[in-house]
Amino acid sequence: MGSLLPLSLLILLVAAYPEGGRARRSRRALGAQGLALRGSSPAPFWVRLSPEFTAVPPGGSVWLNCSSSCPLPEVFRLHTLLLRGKTLSGRGWVAYQLLDLKAWSSDVHCFVTCAGETRGATARITTYKVPRSVILEPPVLVGSEYTLRCHVTHVFPVGLLVVTLRRGGRVIYSESLERFTRLDLANVTLTYVLSTEPRDSWLPVTCHARLNLDGLVIRSSSAPITLTAFAWHPASKALAFTSIAALVGILLVIGVAYLRKCLLTQSQT
Ligand SMILES: *[C@@H]1O[C@H](CO)[C@@H](O)[C@H](O)[C@H]1NC(C)=O
Numbered sequence: 556m557g558s559l560l561p562l563s564l565l566i567l568l569v570a571a572y573p574e575g576g577r578a579r580r581s582r583r584a585l586g587a588q589g590l591a592l593r594g595s596s597p598a599p600f601w602v603r604l605s606p607e608f609t610a611v612p613p614g615g616s617v618w619l620n621c622s623s624s625c626p627l628p629e630v631f632r633l634h635t636l637l638l639r640g641k642t643l644s645g646r647g648w649v650a651y652q653l654l655d656l657k658a659w660s661s662d663v664h665c666f667v668t669c670a671g672e673t674r675g676a677t678a679r680i681t682t683y684k685v686p687r688s689v690i691l692e693p694p695v696l697v698g699s700e701y702t703l704r705c706h707v708t709h710v711f712p713v714g715l716l717v718v719t720l721r722r723g724g725r726v727i728y729s730e731s732l733e734r735f736t737r738l739d740l741a742n743v744t745l746t747y748v749l750s751t752e753p754r755d756s757w758l759p760v761t762c763h764a765r766l767n768l769d770g771l772v773i774r775s776s777s778a779p780i781t782l783t784a785f786a787w788h789p790a791s792k793a794l795a796f797t798s799i800a801a802l803v804g805i806l807l808v809i810g811v812a813y814l815r816k817c818l819l820t821q822s823q824t
């Protein structure tokens with residue numbers, strides 16, 4: 556197989572909300588807050604909010620457990636803008652249910668007061684939507700070049716998505732969409748042009764979408780497509796030995812409706 560050389564990267568739509576990236580980078584720091592807080596109290600105690608990181612499908616719910624080593628906690632308080640459901644409690648802990656999650660990333664804080672001193676812990680909830688489909692179009696052969704188009708539909712959040720093209724298991728191209736941080740469901744189309752030598756044209760090509768949600772990795776793939784079936788053009792042989800070049804582009808189509816609206820219609824899928 557020849558080498559593949561990306562010539563240019565076409566960004567047709569850039570939606571930059573830098574806060575998203577910053578928030579992700581500071582996640583570890585926030586998670587450690589509960590244990591990092593130290594006071595000069597005569598009875599030191601810790602506060603934990605677990606799980607520290609959760610990823611749920613949009614519209615889903617989650618339970619967060621706030622616990623403390625304080626022998627006689629005076630008060631547990633949960634700070635969040637999310638909708639609350641039921642509450643359960645026991646000795647040294649209170650569990651809170653949060654409902655109808657839709658923000659792509661929310662921080663939730665729990666504060667416990669013990670002997671007049673208050674300490675807190677933070678947890679983060681991320682919302683995601685598994686792609687509805689990952690479709691690799693039948694490649695179009697022009698001269699010695701195949702144009703591959705992969706569509707990833709109804710995915711969220713796009714900023715945590717990586718789209719990869721593989722040929723016979725080998726990665727031929729991979730792109731992370733971390734610069735796209737809008738709060739919408741999106742359709743992503745990756746376009747890749749590759750020249751191919753006839754001897755390896757039988758290798759199947761697949762497209763893979765991967766959502767990296769820290770604790771959780773979600774993968775979807777397209778059906779494999781073989782280039783051979785389309786390699787009928789006589790020019791393909793003549794040009795197959797020249798150097799191999801690739802043109803890559805990402806097209807991102809963002810829903811006009813915000814995620815919340817989309818959920819009403821997409822929750823069945
Ligand atoms: C909450 O955490 C405490 C302390 O780890 C544990 O004993 C309790 O069973 C947990 N409650 C729920 C509902 O998970």
Ligand SMILES: *[C@@H]1O[C@H](CO)[C@@H](O)[C@H](O)[C@H]1NC(C)=O
Nearest residue numbers: 708709741742808809810811
């Ligand atoms: C995404 O693709 C789906 C299916 O192809 C289509 O129904 C939907 O309208 C598209 N959404 C956007 C935001 O373009």
